[in-house]
Amino acid sequence: MTSAFLELDVRPTLRNGGEPFQEIMQAIASLVPGQGLKLYATFKPVPLFSVLKSKGFSNEARELDNGDWEVLFLPTEGAAHTAPAAAPAADSAAWPAPMQELDNRDLDPPEPMVRTLAATEAMQQGEVLCALLCREPVFLLPELAKRGHAWRGAFEPDGTTYKILIRIGAADREAA
Amino acid sequence: MIGASLSRWSMAYFAAALIALFAAEIMMTAGFGFPGATVAAPETLILVHVVAIGWLSLLMCGALLQFVPVLVVQPLYSDTLALPALVLLVSGLAALVLGFLQLGGYIGTSFPFLAAASVLLGCGFALIIWNLGRTLAAAPKLPLPAQFVTVGLVCVAATVTLGIIFALVLGGTVNATSLLVLTGIGRPIHATAGLGGWLTFTAMGVSYRLLAMFMLAPDLERPTTRAALLIGTIALAVAIAGGVIAALTHGNPAIALLAAFIGGVLALALYGADVRHLYRARKRKNIELNSRMTAFAFASLAASVVLIAVLLGLGQLEEHIGAVVFLVAFGWLSGLGLAQLYKIVAFLTWLECYGPILGKAPTPRVQDLVVEPRAVKWFRLYLLAVWAGEIVLLAGLPLLFRVATAAMFVATIGIAGEILRTRRLHNVAAASRLPAGAQLPRLLISSHA
Incomplete structure (x- = not known):
């Protein structure tokens, strides 16, 4: 029970x-x-x-x-x-495992944004990209929205790594 | 949480600010106002307000409209309100200058310019405070840099309120005895609230985040940062509230200001320790021009504090207050402002032009928009001119001071030229300047699309 x-x-x-x-x-x-x-x-x-x-x-x-x-x-x-x-996309279990993972934590800004967007352009609809960053990507988020991608992001428990999952072309299915 | 986008009008604020800086440097070079005139002379008041409102406040407002949303990861409350605020601030400054010219007997008309300036500047700053305040209020939790900015906004409200009272008294619109007394002895409170609370405290808050961002250092939320915030806030409250209460109760605001100075020194020492930590903990070993030049601005801030302490000890602060304000305004605040502006314009222009096509086509790097070896010469000239100007001011050599400010003028023209080239993408090789889908950003208006 x-x-x-x-x-x-x-x-x-x-x-x-x-x-x-x-x-x-x-x-x-x-x-x-x-x-x-x-x-x-x-x-x-x-x-x-x-x-x-x-x-x-x-x-x-x-x-x-x-x-x-x-x-x-x-x-x-x-x-x-x-x-x-x-709303299956709204629960994290419904997202497929990331196809690609990027560790952008040690890159000079705005290189993390450049690489993340470059990676999303090379991916297929519905695929998921995982990127590690060293801060909240405030300028990346509006760009993801404009390109129709859904995302979920949060600081890891260590408080210094920001992990973002981006699902290509999934913005229609989920209000981030 | 949807992140932050480009502030539409920040570039227009920056352009207006630079024009005011040129105007102030031309005035100093021409011998208009201090040190040729006394600190309280209408000519000096014009000079001081062109620097404080025209240059530093417009620069700060333009930067905050862009970076407060970044600090709290919230969109700006209103992009639209930024334009009327700019128009009100610029026209308010023009009215203020005309009002001071009237006080100095340069204009004969009886139009109440000072009262008009009170209304225009009051409304302009109110719009800024409302816009930024609503943006801050929308955040579930304020990070420390944003708390510094919040205190700074309270201080600009206090500064403007005192300024309005002074303008209405000097313009003859009001004549209540208490306000006359406040106008007589309240000028140091007004200056402390403006230069210390609004400009310095806000710059401290924003610099915590910008330095961490551009040098790849961890964001600070250290006990020293909290202590700097707390002690600095108390010091400002003592200076402003304590000073005003002392003035209104026939006391001496100087005691409140002295107590606040001690707190202020402590807060700045903690800030200095934090900044040193940021520079040392950075992951990026080769830092860019803006971070290198900012270090010289910090040196000017430290020198200002030492200078005030020494002059207090010698009992000569009042005599040399003009030299102190010069170092704070041009060594610290303008040094920091010009250095960060150089980077901010490059970064925002890059984001506006290439952000929409990132990953779709090859794009230049942010550093391709600037030519640091050329710009660094102008920055060196600027800093040397300011420090030379400070020395000859203290030594009482007004003619040499004008030579120094002429050099400052040449240097800032050079820096502004570099910033203009960056904004127009002149430094990017023509072949890679505008890949398919990219558009040359407009000079003064940033677009979201």
């Missing part, structure tokens, strides 16, 4: 300067039907509310005594069973 809530504490990740988005999405993907997510964070994760709402979760947030936040994400009626099936 699984419990009503899966607990996920992203406070250590946040305190290390990491980006817990991928961690949270993996937890969401692993929920059994009807199960909710109990999330602990160091701030009220407002942007997450709309993301998870689109995946069929309502939320109840409350501030803890120490200023941290506890948020309950509850599957809305009927949505729990249909949401994953309706």
Whole structure:
């Protein structure tokens, strides 16, 4: 018997300067039907509310005594069973393994962006590219959007490597 | 999170800023304002505000419109608001200059130029603060550099508020006793809020990120960075709030400013340690011109702090305040500004022109847009001229000062020429300049497409 809530504490990740988005999405993907997510964070994760709402979760947030936040994400009626099936690309397990991996961490900017885009141009529709970078690629992201690619990115637990997965031509299927 | 795109109007801000810098250098070379006139003379006020608003603030606004979105990984709140803000700031500065000319008896009309300047500059800076403030507010969490910028924006609001009060008092629009007193003794608070809070503190925040980015050093979130932020913020609060309260309660703002100076020195020392760490921890061994020249700007900042301390010790700060402001404005802020502008224009132009075709066709590298060996000569001339100018100012040799500022003018024309060549892609070999699909960027307006 699984419990009503899966607990996920992203406070250590946040305190290390990491980006817990991928961690949270993996937890969401692993929920059994009807199960909710109990999330602990160091701030009220407002942007997450709309993301998870689109995946069929309502939320109840409350501030803890120490200023941290506890948020309950509850599957809305009927949505729990249909949401994953309706949006297969939205859960990370649905992405194929990367066809190509790039380690761009030691390159002078904007070389990481140049190589990443060059690699995407050589790939086929639906394939996935994995790139390691040394910071959030703020100028790359709009360019990926313009070219119709979907992406998911986050800092690794070490807090210094930013890992981005890019799926070629998949932007229509997923709102990143 | 969708990242940051190109700021549409930043190039126009940079162009307006450079024109103001040329104007200021021409004034100094012609002997207009300090040191020929006193620090409080209308001529000096014109010079100071052309530098502080026209050159440094427009440069800073243009840079922030581009880099605040990068700092918080959020799009700019409004690209559209940037243009009216620029128009308001430039016309406000023009009105301010006319108002000061009126004070100096150069113009006979009774049009309330100073009141007009208050409205125009107030609205212009309000639009900037609103636009950047909304961008910052949209971030779920502010990284430390963005927190520095936030404090800087509060300081520009304070600076502009004080400036408006002074302008309305000097222009005869208001005559409440307390405001008259504030105008009489509040000028150092206004200058500290502007040069220290708005320009220096914001530049510190942005430099943390830009230096890390361009030298491949890790982003800093060290205890020293937090301490610099905290102590610097307290020092600025003491200087601005403490100073104003002292002035309004018939106290002496100098005590608040002195206390703030001690805090400021501590914050700058911590910042200095951080910057040294950034240079040492960098992965990129051969750093580019902008990072090398920025090191000289840091040296000027350190020299400014030492100079203030020495003059305080000798009891001569008031006598030499013009020389101190000159070193802060031209050695530190302009040195940093010109060095980073040289790189920023190259990077943004490259991104605008070649970003859309990266991977689809061979493209030049960012460094192909610049010719550093040529530019470095202008930067060397600029720095030497500023330091020579500082020495002859302190030595009380106004004629030699004009020679130095003439050299500064020649050097900045040279630097601006290099930046213009970069923007027009003149340094890129003609064969590879515009591959299929690439378009030559417009001079003053950046396009997203």
